[in-house]
Amino acid sequence: MAEEEFDVTPFDVEGTVDYDRLVEKFGTEEIDEELKQRFFDLAGDENLYVKRDFIYSHRGLDKALDEYEDGDDFFLYTGIGPSGPMHIGHIVNYYFTAWIQRKFDVNVYIQITDDEKYWDRDIADEEVDENVRDNVREVAAAGFDPDKTFIFRNREYMGNMYDGIVKIAEKVNNSQVKGVFGFEGSTSIGMNFWPAIQSIPAFFEDKRCVIPAGIDQDPYWRIQRDIAEKFGHKKTAAIHSKFIPALTGPEGKMSSSKPETAIMLDDGPEEVEEKIKKHAYSGGGDTLEEHREHGADLSVDTSFQWLRNLLLDDDERMREIAEKYSSGEMMTGEIKEILIEELNQFLEEHQDRKKNADDLVEKMMYEGDLAQDMWNRNIDLRLER
Amino acid sequence: MAEEEFDVTPFDVEGTVDYDRLVEKFGTEEIDEELKQRFFDLAGDENLYVKRDFIYSHRGLDKALDEYEDGDDFFLYTGIGPSGPMHIGHIVNYYFTAWIQRKFDVNVYIQITDDEKYWDRDIADEEVDENVRDNVREVAAAGFDPDKTFIFRNREYMGNMYDGIVKIAEKVNNSQVKGVFGFEGSTSIGMNFWPAIQSIPAFFEDKRCVIPAGIDQDPYWRIQRDIAEKFGHKKTAAIHSKFIPALTGPEGKMSSSKPETAIMLDDGPEEVEEKIKKHAYSGGGDTLEEHREHGADLSVDTSFQWLRNLLLDDDERMREIAEKYSSGEMMTGEIKEILIEELNQFLEEHQDRKKNADDLVEKMMYEGDLAQDMWNRNIDLRLER
Numbered sequence: 001m002a003e004e005e006f007d008v009t010p011f012d013v014e015g016t017v018d019y020d021r022l023v024e025k026f027g028t029e030e031i032d033e034e035l036k037q038r039f040f041d042l043a044g045d046e047n048l049y050v051k052r053d054f055i056y057s058h059r060g061l062d063k064a065l066d067e068y069e070d071g072d073d074f075f076l077y078t079g080i081g082p083s084g085p086m087h088i089g090h091i092v093n094y095y096f097t098a099w100i101q102r103k104f105d106v107n108v109y110i111q112i113t114d115d116e117k118y119w120d121r122d123i124a125d126e127e128v129d130e131n132v133r134d135n136v137r138e139v140a141a142a143g144f145d146p147d148k149t150f151i152f153r154n155r156e157y158m159g160n161m162y163d164g165i166v167k168i169a170e171k172v173n174n175s176q177v178k179g180v181f182g183f184e185g186s187t188s189i190g191m192n193f194w195p196a197i198q199s200i201p202a203f204f205e206d207k208r209c210v211i212p213a214g215i216d217q218d219p220y221w222r223i224q225r226d227i228a229e230k231f232g233h234k235k236t237a238a239i240h241s242k243f244i245p246a247l248t249g250p251e252g253k254m255s256s257s258k259p260e261t262a263i264m265l266d267d268g269p270e271e272v273e274e275k276i277k278k279h280a281y282s283g284g285g286d287t288l289e290e291h292r293e294h295g296a297d298l299s300v301d302t303s304f305q306w307l308r309n310l311l312l313d314d315d316e317r318m319r320e321i322a323e324k325y326s327s328g329e330m331m332t333g334e335i336k337e338i339l340i341e342e343l344n345q346f347l348e349e350h351q352d353r354k355k356n357a358d359d360l361v362e363k364m365m366y367e368g369d370l371a372q373d374m375w376n377r378n379i380d381l382r383l384e385r
Numbered sequence: 386m387a388e389e390e391f392d393v394t395p396f397d398v399e400g401t402v403d404y405d406r407l408v409e410k411f412g413t414e415e416i417d418e419e420l421k422q423r424f425f426d427l428a429g430d431e432n433l434y435v436k437r438d439f440i441y442s443h444r445g446l447d448k449a450l451d452e453y454e455d456g457d458d459f460f461l462y463t464g465i466g467p468s469g470p471m472h473i474g475h476i477v478n479y480y481f482t483a484w485i486q487r488k489f490d491v492n493v494y495i496q497i498t499d500d501e502k503y504w505d506r507d508i509a510d511e512e513v514d515e516n517v518r519d520n521v522r523e524v525a526a527a528g529f530d531p532d533k534t535f536i537f538r539n540r541e542y543m544g545n546m547y548d549g550i551v552k553i554a555e556k557v558n559n560s561q562v563k564g565v566f567g568f569e570g571s572t573s574i575g576m577n578f579w580p581a582i583q584s585i586p587a588f589f590e591d592k593r594c595v596i597p598a599g600i601d602q603d604p605y606w607r608i609q610r611d612i613a614e615k616f617g618h619k620k621t622a623a624i625h626s627k628f629i630p631a632l633t634g635p636e637g638k639m640s641s642s643k644p645e646t647a648i649m650l651d652d653g654p655e656e657v658e659e660k661i662k663k664h665a666y667s668g669g670g671d672t673l674e675e676h677r678e679h680g681a682d683l684s685v686d687t688s689f690q691w692l693r694n695l696l697l698d699d700d701e702r703m704r705e706i707a708e709k710y711s712s713g714e715m716m717t718g719e720i721k722e723i724l725i726e727e728l729n730q731f732l733e734e735h736q737d738r739k740k741n742a743d744d745l746v747e748k749m750m751y752e753g754d755l756a757q758d759m760w761n762r763n764i765d766l767r768l769e770r
Contacts, residue, residue, distance in 0.1 A: 115551045173571050174577055185559050192574055196575065
């Protein structure tokens with residue numbers, strides 16, 4: 001199926017966010033057809049999220065692929081903010097990161113921000129620890145290579161990376177972090193220091209770091225890009241995703257503390273069914289007549305958006321759903337049933353892997369090849385003074 | 386010799402700094418006769434610096450002594466900023482701290498700020514390392530108990546104290562450190578975070594921390610005092626010294642990079658003699674006649690100030706020098722000879738101890754009783770949330 005077709009079919013309808021404007025605002029680049037094809041060719045496979053333009057923008061991905069073709073591969077970096085149980089919106093980025101890892105056979109570093117959590121909110125030690133224990137198992141279940149993935153708690157790994165952090169913190173000043181993060185007088189000095197800690201994993205290897213993240217997080221890496229070359233390192237590349245609409249519709253955000261807005265990763269099949277039937281925002285007509293006449297507005301329909309962006313890999317089936325639902329032939333109840341089925345299948349597999357994730361976690365944190373290497377390293381940076 | 390006498394004799398003449406104003410400005414308290422006597426009584430000895438009011442102000446020393454009398458002793462905390470070779474002005478505070486340790490049999494923690502140095506100036510790794518190696522040997526030579534003293538490099542010990550630092554950094558904000566340290570937009574985020582790292586040793590024990598330091602450094606501990614009780618800890622106490630005038634006179638500051646202003650700790654006897662004869666600022670008359678008529682102005686005379694504040698313990702002899710020199714009977718050349726003799730004796734002994742300090746350093750950093758305890762500890766703080 002050629003991309004041109006997508007552009008004129010409802011299949012390609014996005015949510016209500018103006019993503020072109022975000023690309024312009026942040027000064028990133030859209031992943032065009034050529035880059036997409038090159039990415040798939042080098043991966044030897046297609047990726048659902050990229051195929052559907054859910055992952056749609058980048059910074060320096062072309063350079064990372066150039067280097068990869070020249071035999072100089074990249075490494076991946078992402079993070080875990082242990083703020084609570086995770087929902088479907090939290091996990092997608094890890095699945096994507098693990099996919100890149102498997103296809104390109106590269107290292108992944110996952111920073112658990114168990115220090116930043118204290119600066120971000122009022123949280124007790126026990127809660128942070130419990131969240132970490134739970135979240136690493138969710139993440140480990142996303143398909144990472146346990147010998148090429150290092151998951152570390154900042155508070156535990158700090159002794160191995162503080163030398164490098166000191167050098168970063170020398171070269172970034174208060175005005176810069178205020179500009180990027182909007183810090184103020186009432187900001188804790190911990191949070192104000194945070195950009196130095198967040199940047200260090202991008203220096204873990206002497207290769208290009210590639211960060212898969214939401215488009216809104218792009219500015220955070222400006223700090224690393226500003227200083228990387230002073231330390232003889234490459235600027236990080238990034239691959240940006242769009243936002244996943246809340247169950248309750250495109251205006252809201254999925255939130256673990258508002259159960260109706262999100263599917264939690266440990267929701268059971270009945271819970272999923274009930275939540276979707278009750279809360280999934282419908283773009284369908286208000287009455288049967290209206291729906292049959294005008295069809296559904298796919299751009300605001302959560303079931304359609306989730307299926308299209310995250311779950312349903314079969315292009316022909318997706319196209320059929322888009323056509324039937326937008327024409328009014330398919331009812332909201334029907335597309336919800338499809339979402340329930342796809343989501344429960346995904347969750348069942350994920351939950352199975354999570355149940356058996358203890359060994360994976362142990363490897364990724366301490367015993368795997370990369371983890372062992374990392375615990376024997378001292379991360380330092382050398383300024384070209 | 387009663388204190389009242391000092392108050393009306395030139396013996397008690399201080400430099401040109403208005404130290405009363407500093408006490409008022411910082412809101413500290415002068416060490417009065419009663420507290421001084423109590424301090425000496427509990428120490429079982431007198432201390433030169435305190436006796437001569439070179440150490441003259443405090444915050445909470447009375448409380449620390451109350452607790453000490455109740456069987457709840459305190460601990461001492463000071464730091465080493467590895468910015469270069471050390472001069473006589475750098476070492477006095479360590480001698481005083483070691484004296485308190487020996488007399489009160491308490492633990493001492495000495496933080497080597499090998500992280501802050503990068504935020505304070507442009508400095509190469511090799512220079513920091515060399516300064517640390519040299520400075521710890523100077524400090525170890527000041528008479529600390531190797532089993533009750535822990536000297537640690539921040540960059541090396543960070544892994545053991547980061548948990549606690551995270552909690553401090555949560556409770557201190559940008560406005561506070563701006564107010565105390567005058568940080569600005571151009572301040573590095575490292576330096577902006579520094580108060581959290583500087584504060585943590587004051588939480589190393591669940592007792593009162595006592596910090597001997599220059600009066601000008603008092604505000605830096607306001608941060609710790611503001612937050613201590615939130616963590617169920619006591620506010621730090623402090624004992625404040627006056628400033629040591631430069632060799633070249635009370636207007637200047639001793640600086641390792643301006644050799645004429647300072648006696649370096651590794652200066653040899655001839656170097657000391659030459660520097661003092663050539664550069665020691667004299668309060669004597671411009672001509673022999675003037676000097677015989679008006680005598681010397683002790684308040685600006687470096688030789689007199691150094692002897693009085695730092696070196697000459699013999700009260701009778703000190704009084705004699707003060708009287709003869711201020712009356713014009715003693716010439717500048719004569720008091721310089723006394724300073725040369727006293728200083729060279731001090732330096733010879735210090736340099737001998739430094740030469741043999743390797744074992745002491747090893748104990749204070751790694752192998753002594755306290756050091757071993759500290760390397761087995763993880764320093765954390767618990768907010769009363």
